[in-house]
Amino acid sequence: MTADQASPARRLAFQVLRQVNAEGAYANLALRQALARADLDQRDAALATELVAGVCRHQGVYDRILVAAAGRPLGSLQPALVDLLRLSCHQLLRLRPPPAVAVSASVDLARATIGARVTGLVNAVLRRVAESTWPDWLERLSQGQAPIEQLALRTSHPAWIAQAYVDLLGWSEAEPALQANNQPPSVDLVCYPGLSRPQDLVAAGAEPGRWSDRAVRVQGDPARWPALVEGRAGVQDEGSQLIALGLSRAPAPAGPWLDLCAGPGGKTALLWGAALAADEPLVALELHPHRTQLVAQAVRAYPRQPLLAVADGRRPPLRPGSFSRVLADVPCTGLGSLRRRPESRWRRRPQDLAGLTELQAELLAAALAAGRSGAVVAYVTCSPHRDETERVVETVLATRSDVDLIEASQVWPALPEACRGPYLQLWPHRHGLDAMFCALLRRR
Numbered sequence: 443m444t445a446d447q448a449s450p451a452r453r454l455a456f457q458v459l460r461q462v463n464a465e466g467a468y469a470n471l472a473l474r475q476a477l478a479r480a481d482l483d484q485r486d487a488a489l490a491t492e493l494v495a496g497v498c499r500h501q502g503v504y505d506r507i508l509v510a511a512a513g514r515p516l517g518s519l520q521p522a523l524v525d526l527l528r529l530s531c532h533q534l535l536r537l538r539p540p541p542a543v544a545v546s547a548s549v550d551l552a553r554a555t556i557g558a559r560v561t562g563l564v565n566a567v568l569r570r571v572a573e574s575t576w577p578d579w580l581e582r583l584s585q586g587q588a589p590i591e592q593l594a595l596r597t598s599h600p601a602w603i604a605q606a607y608v609d610l611l612g613w614s615e616a617e618p619a620l621q622a623n624n625q626p627p628s629v630d631l632v633c634y635p636g637l638s639r640p641q642d643l644v645a646a647g648a649e650p651g652r653w654s655d656r657a658v659r660v661q662g663d664p665a666r667w668p669a670l671v672e673g674r675a676g677v678q679d680e681g682s683q684l685i686a687l688g689l690s691r692a693p694a695p696a697g698p699w700l701d702l703c704a705g706p707g708g709k710t711a712l713l714w715g716a717a718l719a720a721d722e723p724l725v726a727l728e729l730h731p732h733r734t735q736l737v738a739q740a741v742r743a744y745p746r747q748p749l750l751a752v753a754d755g756r757r758p759p760l761r762p763g764s765f766s767r768v769l770a771d772v773p774c775t776g777l778g779s780l781r782r783r784p785e786s787r788w789r790r791r792p793q794d795l796a797g798l799t800e801l802q803a804e805l806l807a808a809a810l811a812a813g814r815s816g817a818v819v820a821y822v823t824c825s826p827h828r829d830e831t832e833r834v835v836e837t838v839l840a841t842r843s844d845v846d847l848i849e850a851s852q853v854w855p856a857l858p859e860a861c862r863g864p865y866l867q868l869w870p871h872r873h874g875l876d877a878m879f880c881a882l883l884r885r886r
């Protein structure tokens with residue numbers, strides 16, 4: 443039997459990891475496409491999914507284990523071989539088959555995908571990996587390390603992200619918060635106002651949402667829901683729904699609505715339903731043409747379309763002071779959605795923050811300038827990191843005397859433990875939601 447026949451799940455997972463690490467692909471998208479092309483049964487598809495997600499979550503720790511086991515830096519090995527060893531580490535240390543079986547399956551996969559010349563090395567390194575269990579490896583790697591490094595190892599995050607969580611939550615809560623990033627999220631759908639109703643999807647077998655009155659939760663492939671296929675509903679974390687609904691329902695003067703950074707359009711589609719119900723126009727801007735197309739796709743089922751334009755939100759081609767509700771859902775590190783994009787924790791660098799915070803402050807300033815007197819502006823990130831959340835808001839507010847903060851507790855009174863000072867901060871470990879941040883501001 444060849445490795446192809448023996449282990450289609452492992453082979454597919456290996457190919458996806460190559461796309462992620464060699465080409466910068468998003469793991470969840472690459473996996474979905476690979477599974478759609480392959481003819482795997484349910485069990486193999488589940489194994490491939492576990493292998494890809496598991497390696498993406500724990501990659502930084504597996505790399506340290508492999509350096510210790512190989513006795514040489516990973517840079518001295520061929521990149522494809524490193525991915526194969528990471529995959530094998532996950533299988534050996536987390537899925538725990540009999541070690542001899544896992545090692546020999548990895549050797550087969552190496553022979554079939556890379557070549558016979560690496561099989562000896564694969565065999566030797568993996569035998570050393572298999573000599574210790576996952577807890578033993580963690581203990582070994584933690585010896586002599588600072589407490590933050592130990593927390594980072596236990597939770598499989600880089601130390602700078604672990605430190606950001608400790609700064610926000612304190613030591614005891616940071617650990618469950620980081621561990622929550624290693625759990626797969628639920629699949630939430632949003633029912634667009636006027637196009638579909640949560641109770642109808644619940645009657646057809648979905649679970650009701652926990653927080654958003656437009657949400658349902660579904661199991662398995664969401665594409666089996668006709669409302670989704672027809673564009674009357676979308677896949678959207680309930681946290682995003684809460685924020686779009688909060689902005690649409692906060693007291694504000696009449697007038698047009700603006701979405702400054704709209705792509706791919708999840709919040710635009712929900713906002714547009716609410717704007718149509720209020721009989722207000724909506725303008726949605728997006729810097730990148732291909733992402734503007736995604737916004738058009740997201741709102742396709744509505745009887746009328748919002749005004750979509752490719753534009754730089756920092757210099758919107760719009761009359762200042764004319765909008766009553768403005769969403770600035772700015773580009774960010776995405777540290778709040780590590781459940782969905784587990785690999786991004788190893789790609790991001792602390793220095794990424796500096797470039798982003800400048801852009802974020804410019805977009806927030808433009809959002810405020812677009813608002814009329816009394817307008818509500820939502821500044822939103824899918825990251826809890828202080829630098830790109832409250833520090834950006836404080837920096838921009840320091841330059842203005844005509845803006846007030848709206849207390850999050852006034853707009854989302856039913857959400858427990860979601861206030862960070864005047865701001866909304868959602869958490870996977872507290873709410874089961876992405877760690878989204880929202881500051882609501884009002885122009886005087």
Ligand SMILES: C[S@@+](CC[C@H](N)C(=O)[O-])C[C@H]1O[C@@H](n2cnc3c(N)ncnc32)[C@H](O)[C@@H]1O
Pocket residue numbers: 682702703704705706707708709710727728729730733753754755756771772773774
């Ligand atoms: C966090 S995403 C927005 C997500 C979106 N609100 C949703 O719910 O689907 C940020 C978006 O801002 C876009 N963007 C980046 N720089 C921009 C700029 N200067 N002006 C407008 N959009 C920008 C990015 O291309 C990206 O699509």
